[in-house]
Amino acid sequence: MAKKPRVRFExxxxxxxxWNTLFSQAAKFASGLEEGSLINISHAVxxxxxxxxxxxxx
Numbered sequence: 001m002a003k004k005p006r007v008r009f010e011x012x013x014x015x016x017x018x019w020n021t022l023f024s025q026a027a028k029f030a031s032g033l034e035e036g037s038l039i040n041i042s043h044a045v046x047x048x049x050x051x052x053x054x055x056x057x058x
Contacts, residue, residue, distance in 0.1 A: 007039065008058035013051040019043075022052040030054050 010029050012022045022043075030038055039055040 005037075005057040007055060009053050009055050011051060011053045013049060015049050017050065019050060022050055026052045026054050030056075 010026070012025045014022065026041055030041060033054075033056050037057045039057065041052065041054050043050065043052045045051070
């Protein structure tokens with residue numbers, strides 16, 4: 001039986017990092033994923049702490 005893919009994520013966060021830096025890191029990671037494995041890229045901010053997450057099948 002083939003191994004079932006699982007939802008995985010990588011996350012970047014920081015109060016001192018710019019949005020450009022956080023998104024650049026996420027884009028670099030997402031660009032290295034196998035074609036068809038990217039699910040979504042999401043972001044959030046709370047009290048000045050930015051978070052960017054890349055969701056993917058792995």
